[in-house]
Amino acid sequence: MGFYLSKSRxxxxxxxxxxxxxxxxxxxxxxxxxxxxxxxxxxxxxxNLGAGSCNxxxxxxIWRSEHFKAEKQLDCKQNCGGPQVLNFPGGNVKFxxxxxxxxxxLEERVHCYRILDENGQLTSSNFVQCFQISxxxxxxxxxxxxxLQTMDTIxxxxxxxxxxxxxxxxxxxxxxxxxxAAALQLDDPVFPQYRESGVLLWRGFTLQxxxxxxxxxxxxxxxxxxxxxxxxxxxHNYFTVASTVATQVPHAVGAAYxxxxxxxxxCSITYFGDGGTSTGDFHAALNFAAVMEAPVIFFxxxxxWAISTPVGDQxxxxxxxVRGQAYGVHSIRVDGNDALAxxxxxxxxxxxxxxxxxxxxxxxxxxxxxxxxxxxxxxxYRSAEEIEWWRVAQCPVSRFxxxxxxxxxxxxxxxxxxxxxxxKQVLHAIQVAEQVEKPPVADIFTDVYDAPPSNLHEQETTLxxxxxxxxxxxxxxxxx
Amino acid sequence: MAAMLHTxxxxxxxxxxxxxxxxxxxxxxxxxxxxxxxxxxxxxSNLSSLHESYRAGKLIAKAVATKGENAAASGASKPGHELLxxxxxxxxxxxxxxxxxxxxxxxxDVGHYGGSYKVTKGxxxxxxxxxxxxxxxxxxxxxxxxxGAAMTGLRPVIEGMNMGFLLLxxxxxxxxxxxxxxxxxxxxxxxxxxxxxxGVGRQLGAEHSQRLESYFQSxxxxxxxxxxxxxxxxxxxxxxxxxxxxxxxxxHVLLYNLKxxxxxxxxxxxxxxxxxxxxxxxxxxxxxxxxxxxxxxxVKTLVNKGYDPExxxxxxxxxxxLYTIGNSVKKTHRVLIVEECMRTGGIGASLTAAIxxxxxxxxxxxxxCLSSQDVPTPYAGTLEEWTxxxxxxxxxxxxxLCQ
Numbered sequence: 104m105g106f107y108l109s110k111s112r113x114x115x116x117x118x119x120x121x122x123x124x125x126x127x128x129x130x131x132x133x134x135x136x137x138x139x140x141x142x143x144x145x146x147x148x149x150x151n152l153g154a155g156s157c158n159x160x161x162x163x164x165i166w167r168s169e170h171f172k173a174e175k176q177l178d179c180k181q182n183c184g185g186p187q188v189l190n191f192p193g194g195n196v197k198f199x200x201x202x203x204x205x206x207x208x209l210e211e212r213v214h215c216y217r218i219l220d221e222n223g224q225l226t227s228s229n230f231v232q233c234f235q236i237s238x239x240x241x242x243x244x245x246x247x248x249x250x251l252q253t254m255d256t257i258x259x260x261x262x263x264x265x266x267x268x269x270x271x272x273x274x275x276x277x278x279x280x281x282x283x284a285a286a287l288q289l290d291d292p293v294f295p296q297y298r299e300s301g302v303l304l305w306r307g308f309t310l311q312x313x314x315x316x317x318x319x320x321x322x323x324x325x326x327x328x329x330x331x332x333x334x335x336x337x338x339h340n341y342f343t344v345a346s347t348v349a350t351q352v353p354h355a356v357g358a359a360y361x362x363x364x365x366x367x368x369x370c371s372i373t374y375f376g377d378g379g380t381s382t383g384d385f386h387a388a389l390n391f392a393a394v395m396e397a398p399v400i401f402f403x404x405x406x407x408w409a410i411s412t413p414v415g416d417q418x419x420x421x422x423x424x425v426r427g428q429a430y431g432v433h434s435i436r437v438d439g440n441d442a443l444a445x446x447x448x449x450x451x452x453x454x455x456x457x458x459x460x461x462x463x464x465x466x467x468x469x470x471x472x473x474x475x476x477x478x479x480x481x482x483x484y485r486s487a488e489e490i491e492w493w494r495v496a497q498c499p500v501s502r503f504x505x506x507x508x509x510x511x512x513x514x515x516x517x518x519x520x521x522x523x524x525x526x527k528q529v530l531h532a533i534q535v536a537e538q539v540e541k542p543p544v545a546d547i548f549t550d551v552y553d554a555p556p557s558n559l560h561e562q563e564t565t566l567x568x569x570x571x572x573x574x575x576x577x578x579x580x581x582x583x
Numbered sequence: 584m585a586a587m588l589h590t591x592x593x594x595x596x597x598x599x600x601x602x603x604x605x606x607x608x609x610x611x612x613x614x615x616x617x618x619x620x621x622x623x624x625x626x627x628s629n630l631s632s633l634h635e636s637y638r639a640g641k642l643i644a645k646a647v648a649t650k651g652e653n654a655a656a657s658g659a660s661k662p663g664h665e666l667l668x669x670x671x672x673x674x675x676x677x678x679x680x681x682x683x684x685x686x687x688x689x690x691x692d693v694g695h696y697g698g699s700y701k702v703t704k705g706x707x708x709x710x711x712x713x714x715x716x717x718x719x720x721x722x723x724x725x726x727x728x729x730x731g732a733a734m735t736g737l738r739p740v741i742e743g744m745n746m747g748f749l750l751l752x753x754x755x756x757x758x759x760x761x762x763x764x765x766x767x768x769x770x771x772x773x774x775x776x777x778x779x780x781x782g783v784g785r786q787l788g789a790e791h792s793q794r795l796e797s798y799f800q801s802x803x804x805x806x807x808x809x810x811x812x813x814x815x816x817x818x819x820x821x822x823x824x825x826x827x828x829x830x831x832x833x834x835h836v837l838l839y840n841l842k843x844x845x846x847x848x849x850x851x852x853x854x855x856x857x858x859x860x861x862x863x864x865x866x867x868x869x870x871x872x873x874x875x876x877x878x879x880x881x882v883k884t885l886v887n888k889g890y891d892p893e894x895x896x897x898x899x900x901x902x903x904x905l906y907t908i909g910n911s912v913k914k915t916h917r918v919l920i921v922e923e924c925m926r927t928g929g930i931g932a933s934l935t936a937a938i939x940x941x942x943x944x945x946x947x948x949x950x951x952c953l954s955s956q957d958v959p960t961p962y963a964g965t966l967e968e969w970t971x972x973x974x975x976x977x978x979x980x981x982x983x984l985c986q
Contacts, residue, residue, distance in 0.1 A: 292735055325768035335767040342734060343767035347758045353724040357731025364687070364713055364737065387724030394719065550769040551803050553827040556855070556902050
């Protein structure tokens with residue numbers, strides 16, 4: 104149930120600090136009160152909120168208030184003890200007589216937040232105290248990173264063998280996948296692009312379910328409707344992958360809006376690559392989220408490549424992190440190969456998003472270790488040495504393992520055992536999935552609408568008749 | 584525009600009464616619909632094999648007009664209240680928002696401004712800024728936002744200030760709205776309503792005179808309806824909001840100020856049903872939205888000339904109500920389609936194909952389809968008028984058909 108309840112006094116009280124941070128002049132005028140909307144309890148449809156009134160002030164009502172009346176310009180006289188200031192729409196602006204253009208970027212690139220270096224050495228002494236990562240959690244994270252790596256390797260090989268038609272690996276981005284998932288809760292809806300299967304893996308989607316989806320068999324929870332690696336699971340709060348780039352980014356904002364309306368203690372998160380940030384959807388979604396004060400985390404996997412387009416051809420800004428400020432969104436750049444950095448950043452971002460009801464942008468710098476998909480051969484546009492260097496020197500999985508070993512929580516025996524077990528599990532899942540038959544013909548026509556309309560029934564009948572008439576023209580295990 | 588008075592009656596010989604459908608019925612306020620005859624979907628299916636499981640289980644309320652306006656018939660039920668079409672839309676929207684707190688509205692200028700055509704006027708002060716959300720100018724993205732909100736439990740009503748702007752939202756509508764229910768294996772539903780005015784107005788220029796209904800036709804997974812009277816506007820708005828499927832509701836810029844008396848009791852119309860505007864014997868005229876009024880104007884002339892046309896407002900653009908249309912074709916054997924769409928690839932084009940395919944044997948003459956020319960709508964008033972189908976053309980077409 105969604106509803107919005109606000110009481111003017113509380114909102115105004117909470118509003119002041121916020122306005123201060125935005126440099127907006129606030130007028131105590133009676134007109135403002137009329138803009139705070141009272142949701143009268145409407146015959147049982149509104150749940151009783153208990154003692155709390157809404158603590159989430161909204162700014163958008165303010166903007167349309169007396170704020171922009173002409174009289175306000177007179178107020179600048181009070182503030183003028185130096186350069187002339189004018190209260191333009193949007194806030195006070197100081198004037199200058201220097202003809203200065205802002206440079207296209209800062210002199211130095213925005214610094215990157217990192218905790219573990221390539222040797223698995225902690226670079227911050229008080230990290231563990233701050234975030235208290237237990238050995239259990241750390242080992243679990245490592246296990247899942249290894250699981251993702253194994254799954255990707257073997258599924259990729261299966262595609263090369265012709266057993267599945269297509270696959271998308273996340274090689275090089277295991278830390279992004281697992282560590283960010285570990286920092287979230289199941290209540291946080293995830294809107295992925297397509298290189299985040301580790302998030303679903305962490306949440307409990309089994310290897311068998313992954314295999315079923317890739318083979319599109321009748322046990323696939325998506326009923327064979329989507330390409331391999333286009334997973335979706337309502338149980339795991341992971342929204343079905345669509346091939347379209349960055350269309351999920353506004354979806355995440357809509358979900359955050361829904362969470363905000365229902366006052367749920369969660370935030371939504373969406374992932375996208377460097378290429379996705381060029382789209383109109385990315386721009387508008389960040390803008391909306393900022394204006395609406397929506398609790399959403401925008402996680403950009405800046406892995407250097409959008410198919411064959413390097414970031415230098417994608418944008419000329421200092422990556423994605425600087426864009427946050429352009430929209431009024433808190434942002435941070437993290438080392439995408441450092442699981443601890445990602446974990447801590449996402450946890451902090453989640454906290455911020457929920458308690459302060461604001462969007463947060465995280466840019467994780469990393470490298471796309473594999474090809475764009477199995478339909479791509481990236482050696483055609485980048486050197487094998489470059490790929491090799493990143494996969495070995497910056498591998499997030501080995502880095503994390505080194506740290507675990509330093510902490511005494513992991514050793515080479517455990518490693519051998521884990522790898523062997525994972526390989527076996529993945530192979531088994533593939534073997535089982537391969538044998539299961541494909542979904543029935545009826546599944547072509549269901550879920551287009553809530554109930555199949557007459558024209559689809561007609562079309563189904565026509566198809567079934569055709570199959571019965573010429574069974575040899577159709578695949579052997581095609582059931583009706 | 585003449586105010587049309589609808590009387591409630593039964594058009595086809597179908598047994599009504601019996602047990603009402605099930606699970607969904609409590610949401611349709613069955614009890615308040617005593618005065619409206621409800622036609623069981625199962626009963627209808629006995630008459631046509633084409634509709635075997637025609638939406639079994641959904642409540643249907645049918646509105647039918649008698650020949651010409653008949654003031655006496657209004658005494659049969661409560662007087663109701665008079666309002667304009669945009670107010671009817673607002674009433675439907677408001678009732679649904681009161682009934683279900685998950686219903687929310689988003690669009691440009693829908694909040695404090697009350698909407699460019701005042702459809703959402705008064706809703707923001709009543710329900711709050713969050714439930715009637717003003718969005719920045721990015722149609723694709725706020726449609727996407729609506730889809731995300733719908734997948735997480737809300738029921739958004741997304742307003743396109745003009746349907747032409749929905750072209751920007753096409754990616755989200757086609758690839759996500761229409762598809763995600765299917766590609767997720769039924770796990771995620773998108774009960775969103777996308778609505779807005781379209782059609783040729785008064786010299787609004789080519790970009791703001793778009794008729795995009797046909798562009799959306801082949802998107803699987805969405806439903807399209809077009810309202811034309813305050814009565815059906817309110818009923819369709821409510822039905823669209825309650826539907827679990829994404830629905831695109833097409834309104835028309837010039838019909839917002841139509842006045843009509845509508846019932847005080849709550850009613851919900853069927854999204855897939857056409858409306859019998861005027862029963863007749865000689866020819867079936869299929870139309871929707873504003874062209875309905877051009878047709879009815881032509882009908883006055885035709886009646887004087889001795890013709891008896893049957894006029895059906897198809898209302899449901901996807902899927903077509905081939906049941907009602909088919910029955911009419913079987914009766915009259917002549918079809919005229921009058922639409923505002925362009926000639927090529929318009930709704931009329933698919934409707935012609937559908938009728939030819941399904942009812943070829945019943946046709947005594949080739950279907951005539953009157954549409955606008957394949958030109959961008961000119962600004963000049965005279966030119967604009969000439970790109971639209973006018974009553975004299977309709978009269979001529981009927982005369983030609985009935986030779």
